[in-house]
Amino acid sequence: MLDLKFIRSNPELVSTAVKNKNEKCDISALLELDEKKRKLQFDFDQLRAEQKKVSAEIPVLKKAKKDTTAIMADMKLIADKLKDINTELTETGNTLDALLMTVPNIPHPAVPLGGEENNKFIREWGTKKEFDFAPLDQMELTERNELLDLKRAAKMSGSGFVIYQGKGAELERALINFFLDFQVRKNGYTELWTPYMVNRTAMTGTGQLPKLEDDMYRIEEDDMFLIPTAEASVTNYYADEILAAGDLPKLFTAFSPCFRREAGSYGKDTRGLQRVHQFNKVEMVRFVHPDDSEAVLEEMVNNAEAILQALGLHYRVVMLASGDLSFASSKTYDLEVWAPGTGKYLEVSSISNFVDFQARRANIRFRDKDDKVKFVHTLNGSGLATPRSFIALIETWQNADGTITIPEALRPYLQNRAIL
Template sequence: MLDIKMIRQNEDEVKERLATRGVKAEKIDELLAADKKRRELVVESETLRQQKNEVSEAIAQAKRNQQDASQQIARMKKVGQQIKELENNLKEAQTKVEYIASRLPNLPNPSIPVGPDESFNVELKKIGTPRKFDFTPKPHWEIGEKLGILDFARGAKAAGSRFVYYKGLGAKLERAVYNFMLDEHTKEGYTEILPPYIVNNASMYGTGQFPKFKEDVFQVEGQDMTLIPTAEVPLTNYYRDEVIPTEQLPVYFTALTPCFRSEAGSAGRDTRGLIRMHQFNKVEMVKYCKPENSYNELEKMTKNAGNIMEKLGLPYHIITLSTGDMGFSAAMTHDLEVWIPAQNMYREISSCSNCEDFQARRAHIQYRDKNGKLRYVHTLNGSGLAVGRTVAAILENYQNQDGTVTVPEVLRPYLHGLEVIK
């Protein structure tokens, strides 16, 4: 959440920067008007409470002197009723401020490309050269089904569209991929976490999924519980409502979890294969750090994700997302996109984002600076990587003309030396 004081002090700049994310200036005007009314009501309430204290003292003094206090008592009742009405008005004003503020996205970093959609994203660099096939490469779902390691038909029968059974070497390949990722990240200083897969509304609010994006998730009916859309949610909420000891910063977490997404609004997109599923595994990276270090930590996180790609031998490129393509909580995002031969294009496999203090304000995560003053940490998150998409990329980039798939060398120890999936 944005700091309301910062918005008051930098109204024009906030309007200009949020306009690049589709927020109309009128929405900021509405927020500031509600905030002004709230602050006026706070002052008025404090004045009345002071009057109430003075009247209360006058009543007590009159009783001690055995004097008539009926006028003071009548005034006390009137002031008490005014305070009650003010409190109701103040609650309404505060609710309006919170309603608007909680739905405003993060301020984009001034250095990122400005544009309404993905066509304005900027490529930073390419790593690896896409393989030139001497046959027409098949899509991963066709490869997996012919090898008997992916079963989309029975996944749909059991659960519906966008679900799959991994079978035999398919399940082992998936397990090999995420174990490799976890091992690499823990070598880089991340602490492995096995978090809850269901979280409460406060956790979803803390990372910015709620209240704006409830349609994108699966909620437990009648309960304050939601299946996690990403491990970012439980990992970022680990320190919710806490002050992290300064000497512990930066904190690095990594976790493998299933992720559950309704994919609202994606009808007709990626209807086949592993690219867009309702349930998928993902290895996540989350960092907490001091504000002055967060962009350096973003570059490190991006390299951590790229390290996985390079060791797997998968061609990819890194792009910086435009203001219109970036996630709600992010101030800057680097996407890694892997080469998918059958589509002849790069597809997203990781997003690494610096959320600055946006999530920390919502989740009340702080530390003490060198002067002992409480400050909000900066939080970062990134996929390290989306496992299903990685499997899809391996099947397509390592496919052979006879329908077999060569196993990347770094995964062979996790598959008991297996070199080819037949």
């Protein structure tokens, strides 16, 4: 969330940001509530101070054998009044908090305005692969090599679920292991295995809630959510903690399946592995000093790029426009990998700087060198998500006979085979 004091002194700036992000929330209503709350708080404090003062005198008077019935009767009135004020104060505070939770993060000044069409091309690596035969797409390749069974997955779970089988399962497992090893051995992250279900507080901390409640799978009975990304469990690792000055930065990587209802996106790029309800992803998360987050974002993009390069996959880097940014992000780069059979660039990684937005919500702080307690900056990004990496890989490395060559980097994970 944003700092209430910041909103107070920059209401126009915040309102503009809300609009640029295509979000809806009433900043002036929020500020009115804020003022109301402060007024109530002031009244409460005054009255409460008096109550405390008199209450402290009562035992003294009693000890001196003075009659306190009159004073106690007066105090009863004050106590009642305090209760009333407190009720209103609590209600106002709750409403204010709820409203504050719907205010999105402010896009970084470098972020282009507008929707997806205004995403900014940053750079690309490699070129679109040329074939001397007509390349097949993921559907044909997975079918020919019997890598997936979508029909049977649908039987038990519905559309949008996947069964990897045989060599497909091996490839999926190899990718996950390769990604994890890469993050740990080459990029310097510490590996975590975290819960795949988290509670409401955690989901609010990272900013999935309240906005994305309908996009997540919820376990009603326990009010838990299946994580749509490991970000939810990894970022909450330090929730409600104050880290020591020397603790930063912290770099974590975690594998997790990701569960997304994808409500409202039916029929949109849903072929095969393109958009599924459950997929595998290796996530990178960093907790850093506020001074470092801008540079670290670039580093993390490089971390993810290095993996695509190792797999010999052509990709481009784009910076998301304000309207395409997620609720909590201030700046996001997407990595889009080229899938030659499908003929499209597919998003395989989204890397974001949340600055202090998540840290405020999840209450993640550190003690700076000046001894002041401050919010850390959090960043995260996929490194990488498997389904589209899988598509790009098999489409890029396919052979004329329909087989798939395994890129060098991945061979140690597949018994050093050259062909899948």
